[in-house]
Amino acid sequence: MKQIIHTSKAFVNSLLVLSLILLCACGKKEDPKLPGYRDNMQAYVNDLASLSASIDALDTSASDAPQKLLSLLDQMKEDLSGMAALEVPADYSDAGRMAAEASTLMNDAVSLYHEAYEGASYDAGKADQARQQYENAMNKLGSIGSYFTGEE
Secondary structure: HHHHHHHHHHHHHHHHHHHHHHHHHOOOEEEEOOOHHHHHHHHHHHHHHHHHHHHHOOOOOOHHHHHHHHHHHHHHHHHHOOOHHHHOOHHHHHHHHHHHHHHHHHHHHHHHHHHHHHHHOOOOHHHHHHHHHHHHHHHHHHHHHHHHHHHO
């Protein structure tokens, strides 16, 4: 569980950068649908940052830590699913594709975390696979920020 907490801090930094990018004009010709899309993305980014902070605050020695972690990850999965379902302005279709990929990766991560923690005994191999999928999802979210800045 400590590995996801460590990854979570890097994720918060990525979310803060993405948040700032979404608040900017992004340097591209503004599609009339972009402000609404940007506002919706910002709401998801804010919620994901809050969930990430909650993961950071978990007491890993508490007996209910795994259940709390799984609940927070379930919420992250739902947020990423909502982000992926947003109507994307035509000029920003790559951002929509990346959000869908991040959502798929997070779905896989959350399923694996549930398998790791909810089995008869803790499955370190599943947890390691889950951590990798989680990191991949966070990297994909970072790619969305790069896309909006024109770096990708």
